[in-house]
Amino acid sequence: MNLSRDDIPALAFSALLLGLAAMLPLTGSSYWMGIGLSIAMFTVLSTSWALFSGPTHYISLATAAFFGLGTYTVGLGFESLPFWLLIIIAAAIGAALAGIVGLATLRLSGVYFVIFTLGLAELVRQLTTWVQNLTGQRGFYVLTDIGETEIYLMLVGLAALVFLTGWLIGRSRLGFALRIIGDDEEVARHSGINTARAKVLLFMVSGLVAAATGAILAPRYVYIEPSLAFSPILSFQVVIMALLGGPGRLWGPLVGVIPFTFLWEAISSSFPNQTTLVLGIAFLVIVYALPRGFVGLIEDGRHRLRAREGYA
DSSP states (O other): OOOOTTHHHHHHHHHHHHHHHHTGGGGOOHHHHHHHHHHHHHHHHHHHHHHHHHHHOOOOOOHHHHHHHHHHHHHHHTTTSOHHHHHHHHHHHHHHHHHHHHHHHTTOOTHHHHHHHHHHHHHHHHHHHHHHHHHTOOOEEOOOSOOHHHHHHHHHHHHHHHHHHHHHHHTSHHHHHHHHHHHOHHHHHHTTOOHHHHHHHHHHHHHHHHHHHHHHHHHHHSEEOHHHHTOHHHHHHHHHHHHHHOTTSTTHHHHHHHHHHHHHHHHHHHOGGGHHHHHHHHHHHHHHHOTTHHHHHHHHHHHHHHHHHHHO
16 A cells, blocks of 8 residues: 555654653653553544444444453453463454444444444343353452553554554545445445445454453453443443544544543542533533534634635
8 A cells, every 4th residue: 555645744643642652651650650541541442433433423332342341351361361362362252243243233223223232232241240140250350460551551552553454444445435334325335335344344343442452451450340341331431532532533532532531530530429420411512512523623723724825
């Protein structure tokens, strides 16, 4: 694949940002490491979510299901298998589940798909709880020597892979097909595009990344149980951050992740019982006041500036 002149500065800037992010552990601050972990985690999850939902306009609330599967994969196997292998296995399981779910449900659209994906996360959580009740084991301890620095660097590396994947997809036939699907799925279907295959492939990428993220973060949680691993709030956080930044651009979710992470940190520490209310209000404000996110505001500002320059 050939690089255009516009691609090289963007890639160089992205590499610079990732390099700066990788230097965060040098600060030696536990507070900033905690913030960095949250930003890295949500950057990976929101960006991978946007790879699918951005071009297709399908709102998925299944992130918690794939994330939880990743954490439980590590919880079940960390005593017998290498951690790096468990991450690969978790990613494969996430991709496989996303493929199965995608084949069965991506013919749905609109609110029906949203409800199904939310129900999927809850179904997986309830099934996990039921199995654990049968076995008498309520959760898993993940006691390893893997610290926050290693977890953070792995998340930064995964973020780099997600951005590279998104960049490659955006310049491929698959990316072109997805943009047509997002504009009008009927037109895409009549144009000879296999819409089902395109959507399933991107949904599998999203599931793979979410499961790998859950696996990487499992050692940080120490004790894994269904209410933590399959938290429905996680799915809503990912969607809100991606929409706040703007899922229409690869870098858009990052623009939403950073301010919302700091806001969430402040709300969680000062008003821990009102976090769900904050999520609901944030979602309403974004949908009505920022339908295209911060990216839309930035692009509108650029257009107005160019218009003024044209008249000058």
